[in-house]
Amino acid sequence: MTGELSPQAAPSEQGFEGALRPATLSEFVGQSKVRRQLGLLLDAATMRQHTPDHILLAGPPGLGKTTLSMIVAAELDKPLHQTSGPAIQHAGDLAAVLSALTPGEVLFVDEIHRMARSAEEMLYLAMEDFKVDIMVGKGAGATSVPLELAPFTLVGATTRAGLLPNPLRDRFGFTAHLEFYSDDELADVVRRAAGLLDFSVSEQGVDEIARRSRGTPRIANRLLRRVRDYSLVHETPGDTASVHAALALYDVDEHGLDRLDREVLRAVVERFSGGPVGLSTLAVSVGEEAETIESVVEPFLVRAGLLTRTPRGRVATRLGWQHLGIVPAGPGAA
Numbered sequence: 200m201t202g203e204l205s206p207q208a209a210p211s212e213q214g215f216e217g218a219l220r221p222a223t224l225s226e227f228v229g230q231s232k233v234r235r236q237l238g239l240l241l242d243a244a245t246m247r248q249h250t251p252d253h254i255l256l257a258g259p260p261g262l263g264k265t266t267l268s269m270i271v272a273a274e275l276d277k278p279l280h281q282t283s284g285p286a287i288q289h290a291g292d293l294a295a296v297l298s299a300l301t302p303g304e305v306l307f308v309d310e311i312h313r314m315a316r317s318a319e320e321m322l323y324l325a326m327e328d329f330k331v332d333i334m335v336g337k338g339a340g341a342t343s344v345p346l347e348l349a350p351f352t353l354v355g356a357t358t359r360a361g362l363l364p365n366p367l368r369d370r371f372g373f374t375a376h377l378e379f380y381s382d383d384e385l386a387d388v389v390r391r392a393a394g395l396l397d398f399s400v401s402e403q404g405v406d407e408i409a410r411r412s413r414g415t416p417r418i419a420n421r422l423l424r425r426v427r428d429y430s431l432v433h434e435t436p437g438d439t440a441s442v443h444a445a446l447a448l449y450d451v452d453e454h455g456l457d458r459l460d461r462e463v464l465r466a467v468v469e470r471f472s473g474g475p476v477g478l479s480t481l482a483v484s485v486g487e488e489a490e491t492i493e494s495v496v497e498p499f500l501v502r503a504g505l506l507t508r509t510p511r512g513r514v515a516t517r518l519g520w521q522h523l524g525i526v527p528a529g530p531g532a533a
């Protein structure tokens with residue numbers, strides 16, 4: 200999915216993301232349970248002068264996993280080394296990263312579910328005993344040489360916790376499940392970012408941006424920047440009128456649905472009489488990858504009460520029909 204409502208970061212946004220990232224747990228908005236749990240874990244580790252348990256952060260994109268990994272390192276006052284599952288294609292890639300860690304360093308592995316299987320197995324021993332076995336030589340003469348590692352804290356992030364093998368999942372002492380943010384929490388995210396960007400937005404404008412941000416801080420920050428652009432170019436204040444005009448320009452409707460969400464909903468309602476329709480049929484009918492529909496569009500439409508998932512496929516709800524201004528027809532309307 201591309202566009203204003205994609206929860207994934209565009210490469211051009213990374214500078215902005217860095218500038219808007221909270222640096223401490225107390226600046227981190229929302230997720231109060233995770234914050235308290237993580238706070239206790241880090242405080243106890245600091246008091247014991249010991250590395251904390253390894254931490255798994257699970258949840259959809261854009262909810263703050265990378266930010267939390269940076270906060271963990273900052274709160275422990277240790278350096279952070281960042282890598283990602285797709286960058287670790289061989290056990291040797293992981294051995295190189297692990298052997299370069301300094302005592303207490305925090306290793307962040309984004310998309311940890313996409314790491315190569317051979318590396319995963321090496322990671323088990325590294326997480327448990329801070330050791331790896333390096334294979335030296337080839338064929339019959341190959342021998343395994345144990346290598347001691349500096350104690351480190353692994354922070355793994357995944358959008359698909361279910362894809363992690365159990366032995367890996369079990370080696371994390373603490374798993375944080377990040378939830379979508381409430382509108383009030385997102386309003387706090389927007390207020391904070393507006394302050395950092397030195398852009399003044401009316402309270403109603405803040406609420407409007409929050410409501411359309413699909414429970415995701417990354418989207419809230421992005422919509423705020425579009426409103427800021429609009430105000431700059433049109434010389435308007437950051438009021439509700441500017442928010443409406445800016446977001447209309449980018450096809451973000453009043454419920455935070457964008458073009459693809461509406462196309463998916465419209466396909467279920469109009470082409471499949473409200474459903475049920477299977478994921479792959481639906482994906483083909485809107486010309487989009489099934490994974491995008493499943494991981495980005497569908498969770499949002501389900502949360503918004505516009506679509507339901509049934510064992511026989513996706514079904515538009517009565518609210519879904521109403522959203523498109525179409526009168527529900529027959530038993531298809533759940």
Ligand code: ATP
Nearest residue numbers: 216219220227228260261262263264265266416417
């Ligand atoms: P991905 O899975 O795509 O890597 P992520 O879950 O790691 O996403 P982050 O990169 O940490 O998400 O956050 C995206 C943006 O949202 C950052 O710019 C960050 O400033 C902002 N953000 C995330 N969570 C919060 C929060 N709780 N409070 C304030 N800002 C937040």
